[in-house]
Amino acid sequence: MTASLSGFSILRRGKASVPPTACQKSPYFKDKSKVRLHIIGHSAGSILRSHLIHRLSAQGWSFDSVNFMAPAVCWDPFTDKVIPAIKDGRVKRYHQFHLTDATEQKDPSCKPILGYSRSLLYLISHSFEQGKITPILGMKNISMRSYKRCSTCAPG
Numbered sequence: 001m002t003a004s005l006s007g008f009s010i011l012r013r014g015k016a017s018v019p020p021t022a023c024q025k026s027p028y029f030k031d032k033s034k035v036r037l038h039i040i041g042h043s044a045g046s047i048l049r050s051h052l053i054h055r056l057s058a059q060g061w062s063f064d065s066v067n068f069m070a071p072a073v074c075w076d077p078f079t080d081k082v083i084p085a086i087k088d089g090r091v092k093r094y095h096q097f098h099l100t101d102a103t104e105q106k107d108p109s110c111k112p113i114l115g116y117s118r119s120l121l122y123l124i125s126h127s128f129e130q131g132k133i134t135p136i137l138g139m140k141n142i143s144m145r146s147y148k149r150c151s152t153c154a155p156g
Contacts, residue, residue: 032060039066043120046071046078046137054081057090065093071138072121078137098138 029035037056041049046068053066066082085091099107099119107119116123125136 032062035061037061037063039063040069041067041071041073042069043072043138046073050077050081053085053091057085062090063092065095066091067095067097068137069097070099070119070121071096071136072124073137075135075137096137098140101140104139 039049039053041047049066049068050073053063056063063085066086071078082091082094086094104119104122106117107122108117110116110118110120110123114123121136121139125134125139
């Protein structure tokens with residue numbers, strides 16, 4: 001059995017089928033304009049939420065709000081999956097919360113376990129990408145530079 005965003009795919013004779021979800025069966029979800037969706041993602045949760053927004057938007061859903069807190073999603077998936085939904089109005093309100101760069105530089109949360117004296121986002125951005133800095137949305141200094149260079153981020 002493999003997971004799917006719209007339920008679970010069940011493998012039958014080499015083909016995946018998706019059983020109906022509660023939303024697909026319920027009469028309350030037939031008119032999508034009457035359903036208010038709010039998405040909240042923190043850290044790595046913003047990665048999953050970015051894909052969820054993209055997938056549900058393609059199925060005609062819209063979101064009253066999307067709130068990301070210290071999002072660990074990289075810039076490319078965010079601009080590919082979330083920015084189009086913001087620009088065309090499927091995401092009505094987008095809010096992002098992050099620490100200042102000075103606070104990220106002094107964050108002691110990784111120190112007891114890893115001996116690393118910066119934030120987890122710094123560790124991910126600077127350590128796991130073969131020596132290059134990966135632009136992560138939740139890092140203020142990196143996200144502001146990336147936003148200024150982003151051609152799809154400009155208001156539409």
